[in-house]
Amino acid sequence: MNFWDYLGNRHQQLLTDAYQHASAVFQCMVVATVLGVIIGIVTYRSDWAGSLATTTTSTILTVPSLAMIGLLIPIVGLGVAPTVIALTLYGLLPIVRNSIVGLRGVDPSLVDAAKGIGMSRVARLFRVELPLAWPPILTGIRVSTQMLMGIAAIAAYASGPGLGNEIFRGIASLGSKNALNQVLAGTLGIIVLALLFDAAYVLIGRLTIPRGIRA
Amino acid sequence: MPDSVPDSVPDSEPESVSETATATSTATATASTAKATTGATIELENLTKRYPGSPNPAVDEVNMEIKAGELVIFVGPSGCGKSTTLKMINRLIEPTSGRIRINGEDVTDMDPVKLRRKVGYAIQSSGLFPHMTVAQNIALVPKMVGWSKSKIKSRVEEMLDLVGLDPGEFRGRYPRQLSGGQQQRVGVARALAADPPVLLMDEPFGAVDPITRDHLQDELIRLQHELHKTIVFVTHDFDEAIKLGDRIAVLRERSHIAQFDTPEAILTNPADDFVSGFVGAGAALKRLNLTRVRDVEVRDYPTVTVDDPLQDIFNKLRSGNTNEILLLDKRGRPYKWLRRGDLMRARGSLARAGTLVHDTVTRDATLRDALEAVLTDNAGRVAVTGRRGAYEGVVDMETLMNSVHELLEADRLDAVEHQHELEEQRAEHTHREQEGADTGGEERA
Numbered sequence: 001m002n003f004w005d006y007l008g009n010r011h012q013q014l015l016t017d018a019y020q021h022a023s024a025v026f027q028c029m030v031v032a033t034v035l036g037v038i039i040g041i042v043t044y045r046s047d048w049a050g051s052l053a054t055t056t057t058s059t060i061l062t063v064p065s066l067a068m069i070g071l072l073i074p075i076v077g078l079g080v081a082p083t084v085i086a087l088t089l090y091g092l093l094p095i096v097r098n099s100i101v102g103l104r105g106v107d108p109s110l111v112d113a114a115k116g117i118g119m120s121r122v123a124r125l126f127r128v129e130l131p132l133a134w135p136p137i138l139t140g141i142r143v144s145t146q147m148l149m150g151i152a153a154i155a156a157y158a159s160g161p162g163l164g165n166e167i168f169r170g171i172a173s174l175g176s177k178n179a180l181n182q183v184l185a186g187t188l189g190i191i192v193l194a195l196l197f198d199a200a201y202v203l204i205g206r207l208t209i210p211r212g213i214r215a
Numbered sequence: 216m217p218d219s220v221p222d223s224v225p226d227s228e229p230e231s232v233s234e235t236a237t238a239t240s241t242a243t244a245t246a247s248t249a250k251a252t253t254g255a256t257i258e259l260e261n262l263t264k265r266y267p268g269s270p271n272p273a274v275d276e277v278n279m280e281i282k283a284g285e286l287v288i289f290v291g292p293s294g295c296g297k298s299t300t301l302k303m304i305n306r307l308i309e310p311t312s313g314r315i316r317i318n319g320e321d322v323t324d325m326d327p328v329k330l331r332r333k334v335g336y337a338i339q340s341s342g343l344f345p346h347m348t349v350a351q352n353i354a355l356v357p358k359m360v361g362w363s364k365s366k367i368k369s370r371v372e373e374m375l376d377l378v379g380l381d382p383g384e385f386r387g388r389y390p391r392q393l394s395g396g397q398q399q400r401v402g403v404a405r406a407l408a409a410d411p412p413v414l415l416m417d418e419p420f421g422a423v424d425p426i427t428r429d430h431l432q433d434e435l436i437r438l439q440h441e442l443h444k445t446i447v448f449v450t451h452d453f454d455e456a457i458k459l460g461d462r463i464a465v466l467r468e469r470s471h472i473a474q475f476d477t478p479e480a481i482l483t484n485p486a487d488d489f490v491s492g493f494v495g496a497g498a499a500l501k502r503l504n505l506t507r508v509r510d511v512e513v514r515d516y517p518t519v520t521v522d523d524p525l526q527d528i529f530n531k532l533r534s535g536n537t538n539e540i541l542l543l544d545k546r547g548r549p550y551k552w553l554r555r556g557d558l559m560r561a562r563g564s565l566a567r568a569g570t571l572v573h574d575t576v577t578r579d580a581t582l583r584d585a586l587e588a589v590l591t592d593n594a595g596r597v598a599v600t601g602r603r604g605a606y607e608g609v610v611d612m613e614t615l616m617n618s619v620h621e622l623l624e625a626d627r628l629d630a631v632e633h634q635h636e637l638e639e640q641r642a643e644h645t646h647r648e649q650e651g652a653d654t655g656g657e658e659r660a
Contacts, residue, residue: 113342116307117356118331131346210346212389
C-alpha cells in the first residue's frame with residue numbers, strides 16, 4: 001500500500017487525530033498565553049522577579065519532554081491531564097519572556113505621558129503598555145505554538161490525544177508494511193497543522209496590531 | 216514706477232491675511248468655549264525632593280507664586296532640578312516635603328490621578344501614543360473624565376482647529392504619519408483637551424528643528440492670548456524663555472531660584488553672575504526683541520503723494536525743516552525719499568527723482584527688526600507702515616537710541632525693586648530656617 005492509498009483508507013482516523021492534536025495545542029496555548037502574560041505583567045517591573053520568571057520557565061524547557069511526561073504520569077495519571085500540564089508548562093517560556101521584554105520595551109516617556117495625563121495604573125497597563133507590547137507578545141505566542149505542535153506528539157506516550165499516536169504506532173510496528181506510512185502521516189500532519197496555525201497568527205496580527213505600530 | 220509696488224505688497228498682504236485668520240479662529244474659539252476655563256494660581260511652598268542615597272536634595276525648598284493666566288518659564292542648566300520641580304506640580308514626582316496649592320486648594324495629598332486630569336501635561340517628543348489615532352489621543356482625557364461621545368467628538372475638532380491642523384485631514388492619522396512639529400501640536404491639543412486651568416510643558420519644543428520651533432513658539436503665544444491658561448514651561452534655552460515668558464525663573468542647582476522676574480528685568484539687571492552668565496552675551500540686543508515698534512515714539516515726517524502738483528512738492532521741500540521728504544504712492548504707501556535738489560537734478564520729473572524706499576517695518580515688528588532696517592538704510596531711517604502698507608511714520612537712529620535708553624532705565628528700576636523683594640523673602644526664609652534649627656536643638660536637649 002503506498003502512502004496515498006494509506007491516507008485514503010485511514011483519513012477518518014487521521015482527521016480525528018489531527019483535530020484532537022490541534023484542539024489540545026490550541027487549548028493549552030490559551031492557558032499558557034493567559035498565564036504567561038499575567039506572569040509577565042506581575043514581574044516586568046522588578047529586575048529580580050523578571051529574571052526569576054524567565055529562568056524558571058527556561059529551566060522547565062530544558063527538561064526533555066518525554067521525561068517530563070514520564071514524571072507527570074505517577075502524579076496525575078495517564079491521558080489528557082499530563083498532556084495538558086506538560087504542554088502548558090512548555091508553552092510558557094516564549095510568552096513570559098516576550099511579555100517581559102515587550103512591556104519593558106515600552107518607551108518610558110510614553111508611560112510618563114500616560115501618567116501625566118491622569119491615567120490610572122490599570123488604564124495605563126491596558127490602554128498603553130499592553131497594546132504597545134502586543135507585537136512581541138504575539139511573536140512569543142507564535143513561537144510557543146510551533147514548539148507545542150512538536151511536543152504534543154510526545155503526549156501519545158502517556159496515552160494522550162493527537163497525531164503522536166500515529167507516529168508511536170508506526171514506531172512500535174517497525175518493519176510492518178504500514179509502519180513508515182504511519183510515521184510519515186503523523187509527521188506531515190503536524191507540519192500541516194503548524195503551517196495552518198501560523199497562517200492564523202498572521203491573520204490575528206493583521207487584525208489586532210493597530211496600524212500605527214504595525215511594522 | 217511699477218517696480219516699487221512689490222516692495223510694499225509682501226509687507227502688507229501676509230499681515231492682513233493672518234489678521235483675518237486669527238480673527239476667525241478667535242471667533243470660533245470663543246463661540247464654542249464660551250465657558251473655557253482660564254488659568255489658576257499655583258503656589259509652591261518649601262517644595263523639596265530628596266532621593267534616598269544622595270546627601271543633597273534634588274530640589275531644595277522652592278517657594279514660588281504663579282499668578283493666574285501667567286506663562287512662567289523655568290530655565291536653567293541641565294540637572295538643575297527644573298524638570299523635577301515641574302513634575303512635582305502634577306506629582307509625577309512626589310515631593311518629599313512642602314505644599315502645592317492650585318487655585319488656593321492644597322493638592323499635595325489629593326489623589327494624583329484626579330489631580331493630573333485637571334492639569335494639562337505636554338512633553339518633549341510629544342508623548343503621543345503611537346497605537347492610537349490623533350483623534351483617539353486627543354480624546355483620552357475627556358473620555359476619562361466622562362464626557363459624552365458627541366461632546367468629545369466636537370471637542371477633538373475644536374482642539375485640532377485651535378492648534379492649526381485641519382480636522383478632516385488629521386483626525387484619523389497615526390502619530391508616525393505626522394511631522395515632528397505636527398506631533399507637537401497634537402501633543403498640546405491633547406494636553407488642553409479637557410480644558411484644564413493649568414498647563415505644564417516639559418521642554419516641549421526641544422526635539423524639533425529651529426524653524427518649526429519658532430513656529431510652535433509663535434503658535435503658543437497666540438494660543439495663550441486666546442486661552443489665558445496658567446502655563447509652566449521648562450526649557451534650557453534662554454532665548455526661548457525670553458520669547459515666551461511673562462516671567463522667567465532662572466534656576467541654579469537644586470532648583471534654587473537665582474532670579475524670578477520679567478524677561479526685561481532679567482536682561483537689563485541680572486541678579487548675579489550666574490544669571491548674567493546664563494543670559495549670555497548681547498543682553499541689550501536681546502532686549503530689543505521684546506519691544507515692538509508700536510511701543511516707541513514714531514516720528515511724523517513731511518509727506519507728499521505722487522498725485523500732488525510738482526509745485527506743492529517744491530514748496531514743501533523748501534519750507535520744511537528737514538531737507539528730505541517722503542513721497543507716497545497712490546495708496547498711501549511709502550514710495551521714494553526726495554531730497555532738496557533731487558527734483559532739480561531730475562529736471563522736474565518725479566519718475567527719475569529720489570531714492571526708492573527699500574525697506575519698511577510694521578508696528579508689530581520688533582525693535583531689533585527696526586534697528587536692522589535703520590542700520591542698512593544709508594540715511595539711517597525707516598518708514599513705519601500700518602494696514603495694507605500705508606505710511607504711518609518714521610523711525611530713525613535717534614528715536615531708537617532714546618527709546619532703548621528709556622526702556623533699559625525703566626527695566627533697571629523695576630528689577631532693582633523686585634530684587635529687593637526677593638532678598639527680603641530670602642532673608643525671611645533663612646531667618647525661619649535658623650529659628651527652626653534652634654527649636655529643633657532645644658527639643659533634642
